[in-house]
Structure formats: C-alpha cells, structure tokens
Amino acid sequence: MKQSRFFRNIALGIENLLLHKLRSFLTMLGVVFGVGSVVAMLSVGEGASKEAMEQIRKLGSNNIILTSVKPVEEEGTSTTRAVMSIYGLTYNDFARLGESYPAVRSLAPVKLLRKESRLGSRAMELRIVGTTYAWFDLVPREIVAGRVLRAEDEERFNPVAVLTEYGARRLLATQSTIGQKIRIGGDTFEVVGIIKSESGQAGNMQIPDQDVDVYIPLRVARRYFGDVYTQYSAGSRIRERVELHQIIAQIDDIEHVEATAQAIERMLERFHRKNDYEISVPLALLRQAEATKRTFNIVLGSIAGISLLVGGIGIMNIMLASVTERTREIGIRRAIGAKRKQIIIQFLIETIVLSTIGGLVGIALGVLTPVLITFFSGMPTVVTPLSILLPMIISIAVGIVFGLYPAANAARVDPIIALRHE
Amino acid sequence: MTTTQNGDIVSLHQARKIYQMGNQQVRALDGVSVSFSRGSFWAIMGPSGSGKSTMMNIIGCLDRLTDGHYALEGQDVGTLDDDDLSERRLRHIGFIFQSFNLIPQLTVQRNIELPLYYLGWEAEESAARALELARRVGLEERLNHRPTELSGGQMQRVAIARALANDPHLLLADEPTGNLDSATGVQIMQLLEELYDEGKTIIMVTHEPDIAAHARCRLHMKDGRVDRIEES
Numbered sequence: 001m002k003q004s005r006f007f008r009n010i011a012l013g014i015e016n017l018l019l020h021k022l023r024s025f026l027t028m029l030g031v032v033f034g035v036g037s038v039v040a041m042l043s044v045g046e047g048a049s050k051e052a053m054e055q056i057r058k059l060g061s062n063n064i065i066l067t068s069v070k071p072v073e074e075e076g077t078s079t080t081r082a083v084m085s086i087y088g089l090t091y092n093d094f095a096r097l098g099e100s101y102p103a104v105r106s107l108a109p110v111k112l113l114r115k116e117s118r119l120g121s122r123a124m125e126l127r128i129v130g131t132t133y134a135w136f137d138l139v140p141r142e143i144v145a146g147r148v149l150r151a152e153d154e155e156r157f158n159p160v161a162v163l164t165e166y167g168a169r170r171l172l173a174t175q176s177t178i179g180q181k182i183r184i185g186g187d188t189f190e191v192v193g194i195i196k197s198e199s200g201q202a203g204n205m206q207i208p209d210q211d212v213d214v215y216i217p218l219r220v221a222r223r224y225f226g227d228v229y230t231q232y233s234a235g236s237r238i239r240e241r242v243e244l245h246q247i248i249a250q251i252d253d254i255e256h257v258e259a260t261a262q263a264i265e266r267m268l269e270r271f272h273r274k275n276d277y278e279i280s281v282p283l284a285l286l287r288q289a290e291a292t293k294r295t296f297n298i299v300l301g302s303i304a305g306i307s308l309l310v311g312g313i314g315i316m317n318i319m320l321a322s323v324t325e326r327t328r329e330i331g332i333r334r335a336i337g338a339k340r341k342q343i344i345i346q347f348l349i350e351t352i353v354l355s356t357i358g359g360l361v362g363i364a365l366g367v368l369t370p371v372l373i374t375f376f377s378g379m380p381t382v383v384t385p386l387s388i389l390l391p392m393i394i395s396i397a398v399g400i401v402f403g404l405y406p407a408a409n410a411a412r413v414d415p416i417i418a419l420r421h422e
Numbered sequence: 423m424t425t426t427q428n429g430d431i432v433s434l435h436q437a438r439k440i441y442q443m444g445n446q447q448v449r450a451l452d453g454v455s456v457s458f459s460r461g462s463f464w465a466i467m468g469p470s471g472s473g474k475s476t477m478m479n480i481i482g483c484l485d486r487l488t489d490g491h492y493a494l495e496g497q498d499v500g501t502l503d504d505d506d507l508s509e510r511r512l513r514h515i516g517f518i519f520q521s522f523n524l525i526p527q528l529t530v531q532r533n534i535e536l537p538l539y540y541l542g543w544e545a546e547e548s549a550a551r552a553l554e555l556a557r558r559v560g561l562e563e564r565l566n567h568r569p570t571e572l573s574g575g576q577m578q579r580v581a582i583a584r585a586l587a588n589d590p591h592l593l594l595a596d597e598p599t600g601n602l603d604s605a606t607g608v609q610i611m612q613l614l615e616e617l618y619d620e621g622k623t624i625i626m627v628t629h630e631p632d633i634a635a636h637a638r639c640r641l642h643m644k645d646g647r648v649d650r651i652e653e654s
C-alpha cells in the first residue's frame with residue numbers, strides 16, 4: 001500500500017514533467033552535464049593514477065632500489081681518450097647492506113653487460129644481467145620453461161643462462177632450447193630457463209624487462225668478464241668500471257622501509273666521495289602518488305561541486321517559476337483537502353525526478369565518454385562503482401536541496417487567494 | 423459549543439472575520455449567528471461585498487474566524503490547525519466554484535479522482551469511482567478529455583462530480599451558475615436539486631433570484647451581518 005503510493009507519486013511527478021517536455025529537458029541539462037563531467041573526469045583520473053600506482057607497486061613497496069649513476073663531472077673528463085671512469089655501487093656496498101641492516105631481508109645485485117653472443121647460427125649483442133637467485137624472489141616472474149638461477153649456480157660458478165622472453169624472441173629460442181649451449185663473449189653457457197617478461201615501463205628505478213635478454217650468475221659474470229666495460233663510440237674508446245649497476249633490497253616490514261632507506265643513504269654518503277648512486281623508494285613514490293591523487297580528487301570534487309551547484313540552481317529557478325505558474329493548481333489541491341506536506345512532497349518529487357533522470361543521463365554520458373577517450377587516444381580510464389554511485393547520490397541530493405525551497409513556497413500558497421487569482 | 427444533538431451540520435455563533443487593511447478594519451463578517459440543519463438547501467444572497475464568500479470560506483474550513491465559534495458536524499473548528507482543516511475539507515466538504523477550478527493539465531478523470539488521491543485510494547478503485555460519477559453527471563464519454571475541451575456547463579458538471587468524489591455531507595457552491603448562461607444554469611440547478619433529494623446539505627451563494635428559488639431556504643446578508651432569513 002505504502003509502496004504503491006510511493007510509485008504512484010513518482011508516476012504522477014513524471015506525468016507532470018512530461019506536460020512540459022522541452023522545459024523539463026532543458027532544466028535537466030545542468031545536472032546532466034554536471035554529473036557527466038564528474039563521472040568522466042573521475043574515470044580518467046582513476047585510470048591515470050591506477051596505471052602509475054600499478055607500476056610503482058610492481059617495483060615492490062617493501063623494496064629499496066639503489067642504482068649506479070655516472071656522476072656529472074665524470075662525463076666531462078670521459079671525453080679524454082683512454083681515461084677510465086670508476087663509479088657506482090660496489091661489492092663492498094652490497095656486503096655492508098647484507099651485514100649491517102637487520103631489516104634487510106633479501107638483497108639482489110645487478111650487473112649489466114653487453115656481449116656478442118651466439119645461439120646456434122644466430123649471433124648478436126645481448127644485454128646481460130649478472131645477478132643471484134635472490135633477484136627472482138624480489139622481482140617475481142613467471143617461468144615459461146626450465147628454471148631460474150639457484151644458489152648453487154652462484155656457489156659452483158655454474159655457467160648457466162636464463163633467457164627473458166625478449167631475449168628468447170631475439171635469439172629465436174624456444175622451449176627446446178633448454179639445455180642447449182649459448183656462447184656469451186668467449187664463453188659457453190647452458191640455457192636453463194626462459195622467463196616471462198612484464199610489459200610496461202618501470203621508469204628508471206629498476207632495469208625494465210625489455211632491456212634484458214639474459215640472466216647469468218653474478219659470480220660467473222665477474223670471473224668471466226670482469227668489471228671494466230669498454231665501449232667504442234664515434235671513434236673514441238670509453239672505459240668504465242662499475243661493479244654493480246643496481247642493488248635491490250627487500251625490507252622485512254613496510255614500517256621499516258623509510259628508516260632503513262635513510263640509514264642506507266647515510267652509509268653510502270660516508271663511503272662514496274662522488275654522487276654516483278641514487279636511492280629510490282617505491283613506497284615513498286606510492287605515498288606521493290596517493291597524495292597527488294587525493295589532491296586531484298579534491299580539485300575534481302570542487303569542479304564537480306560547482307557544476308552540480310549550477311545545475312541545482314537551474315532546477316530551483318525553474319521550479320520556483322513553476323510554482324508561481326501553478327499557484328491556482330496548488331490552491332485547488334489545497335481546497336480539495338491536500339495538506340501542506342502533500343504539496344511539498346508533490347513538488348519535491350518532481351524536482352528529485354528531474355535531477356535523478358538528469359543524473360542517470362549524465363552517468364550514461366560520463367561512462368560513454370571515457371570509453372571514447374580510451375578508444376581514440378589509448379589513455380587508460382577506469383569507471384569504478386564509486387564514480388557512478390557518488391554522482392548518483394549527489395544528483396538526488398541536489399534534487400532534495402534545491403527542491404525544498406520551491407516546494408516550501410508552494411506549500412505557503414493561501415488557497416483563498418490562489419483561487420481568486422485568475 | 424457542542425451542538426450535536428440538534429442535528430445542525432453548520433453552526434456559526436457570533437462569527438466575526440475582520441481584515442486589517444493598514445489602519446482600517448474591514449468587517450467581512452460582523453457577528454453572524456446562524457445554523458444550517460443537515461439535509462437542507464440554502465441560498466445565500468446579498469449585495470457585493472456583504473461577506474457571502476467570506477462566510478463560505480469559513481464554512482468550508484478554508485479560513486478561520488477572527489472571533490466567535492464555528493462548529494462543523496457538531497465539532498468546533500476554531501481550534502484546529504492547518505492539517506486538521508485540510509482533513510475536514512477532504513472528508514466532509516465538496517466545493518463547487520463559479521470559475522469551476524479544474525486543473526487544466528489533468529484529464530476529466532484525473533480531476534474527478536483528485537480528492538480520492540488525497541484520501542489514499544488505489545488507482546483502480548478511484549478509476550471506477552470516477553467513471554460512476556462521470557456517468558452521474560452525464561460525462562462518461564469525456565473522461566479522457568481535458569477541461570479546456572469542454573463547455574462551461576460540462577466543466578461545472580465535472581466540478582460537481584469532483585465535489586461528490588469523497589461523498590461529502592456538505593456541498594458548498596459559490597455562484598455555481600455565475601459563469602453560465604441561464605439554460606445551462608438551470609441544468610446545473612437540477613443536478614443540485616437531485617443531490618438535495620438524496621440528502622446532501624447544500625449551501626449556495628447566488629445573486630440571481632431565479633437560481634435562489636431552487637433552494638428551500640434563503641439567507642440575506644448585508645454588511646457582514648444576517649439581514650433576514652426566508653424559510654419555505
């Protein structure tokens with residue numbers, strides 16, 4: 001009974017709005033565009049921040065990433081022939097990290113090399129990472145075939161190689177390549193596995209997957225190839241000595257990440273005369289990204305608020321005009337026995353129906369827009385339930401807030417005066 | 423003042439309605455004491471400005487007295503609040519106006535159903551009731567028309583059907599034939615007489631002696647007072 005009456009009120013409200021189709025439509029537009037732009041903006045913002053956060057999260061929020069950086073002053077002198085620049089993280093740094101920080105649970109070293117290589121009849125320069133089994137714990141990757149590096153490879157100086165998908169593709173390696181020999185530099189390695197690569201840019205914090213072809217044990221890399229890297233470019237020879245290009249440290253507890261990062265930084269400052277390293281803390285970046293997102297949401301919220309306010313005022317304006325125009329109708333209803341409350345409900349329902357339909361249309365528009373944006377520009381967009389629910393609730397609230405005053409005006413109409421007025 | 427025992431449906435005692443216009447007082451009703459018994463048919467007459475409409479508004483619970491007492495069906499209405507007055511109008515009174523006062527956007531059916539809507543009737547029941555009433559006033563063919571498509575006489579018949587929807591004891595008609603030609607006016611009066619015969623109490627304001635002649639009693643107003651009463 002109560003419920004059927006509720007729906008009847010709504011039906012009557014819609015009936016009344018349909019009497020003035022164009023006017024109702026125009027009244028709605030404010031809310032349509034307000035809500036539409038909110039939904040669209042939220043989904044674009046959500047898409048952008050989600051991508052950034054995912055990348056950061058992939059780096060591991062428990063990790064601290066140290067990277068060797070060629071100091072600025074070195075770059076100047078390196079143009080002089082036959083000068084060797086020595087910089088970057090050292091084996092000693094690595095050892096100290098393992099010994100003096102109880103919060104460090106696990107450490108993965110990274111040494112980058114480029115060597116002429118050959119698999120079967122295919123020869124090319126491969127991009128090589130010398131590391132330990134710990135790497136595969138810290139940067140988990142799916143195994144396509146075979147296995148990843150093990151502790152024993154390190155201990156026994158096993159000349160084994162794990163290909164990335166990128167490397168396998170370049171070398172035309174397949175699953176049947178497992179167990180075959182690959183020549184790297186002047187030495188022979190056994191291919192023991194192929195791992196899946198993650199697509200996507202990891203920024204400059206961690207060596208991106210697409211820049212690595214093969215992983216070999218660090219100690220093997222050191223023994224076979226040494227730490228000096230010679231590059232010939234534009235007729236000049238550039239020699240560099242870098243022990244480790246990167247160290248990834250995993251911290252036992254997210255609570256310890258920032259303090260440990262500071263302690264490590266102090267230690268490195270003490271042992272490095274030059275500014276030849278960089279510390280990145282994905283957690284800090286994550287926090288920063290979250291803060292940025294919050295700011296973004298506040299800005300969006302304000303824009304949304306203003307546009308909905310404008311939409312609401314539009315509705316209120318029309319409803320006030322409608323009340324004046326319908327003074328006589330109100331008088332008739334009151335004379336027949338309608339209570340003030342019922343007049344208020346009648347007008348309030350009309351406003352809420354207007355703003356709700358406006359909201360629904362706006363949501364449809366706002367959901368369609370990001371789809372088109374993604375389709376035409378490739379920008380990622382994410383429509384979350386919240387970015388639909390919130391504008392919906394707000395548009396209903398707009399109806400209530402901006403409908404109350406006109407409805408109260410309607411209820412104040414004196415039936416005697418209203419009936420006299422022609 | 424409870425006067426249930428004497429069977430008066432409307433009973434005014436020293437009724438005063440004073441409008442304050444700046445520093446001038448307009449005594450629209452100036453001490454009216456009169457009772458209308460259940461099932462009677464009254465015509466209220468008098469010169470323009472003598473307080474006829476004011477009295478109808480009071481009786482119709484659209485307005486409240488400045489002073490004095492008004493009892494509807496034996497119950498004092500003077501102390502009721504706005505919601506209670508609405509409730510009285512809804513359950514006890516049917517209004518018929520000079521200018522019909524139909525809602526132009528609504529169909530004939532919806533107009534007739536209006537009181538039932540506020541009484542909380544279900545859609546099917548009120549549709550059935552609207553059809554019954556439209557038949558009663560000879561307009562069952564016009565249920566889906568809008569008032570603007572009807573003649574004056576037809577509009578007034580719709581208004582009467584609407585006034586009857588809540589099955590009130592008391593029908594109040596302020597110059598119901600004022601906007602109609604005399605032939606149509608007579609038709610409306612015949613309808614009111616039928617309703618009187620069925621036991622409704624009818625109070626009607628009119629200027630025209632011919633129309634007033636249909637009523638069983640006549641009350642003449644002058645300057646907000648009862649001038650004289652003719653009972654036949």
Ligand SMILES: Nc1ncnc2c1ncn2[C@@H]1O[C@H](COP(=O)(O)OP(=O)(O)OP(=O)(O)O)[C@@H](O)[C@H]1O
Nearest residue numbers: 441443448449450469470471472473474475476477
């Ligand atoms: N809202 C009001 N404010 C001030 N004065 C009013 C108001 N309503 C009525 N009056 C005055 O009260 C007096 C009685 O008015 P009322 O409308 O009852 O007269 P009436 O007998 O119905 O006249 P008519 O035959 O012209 O309809 C008039 O002098 C009128 O000007």
Ligand SMILES: [Mg+2]
Nearest residue numbers: 474475476596
């Ligand atoms: Mg009058």
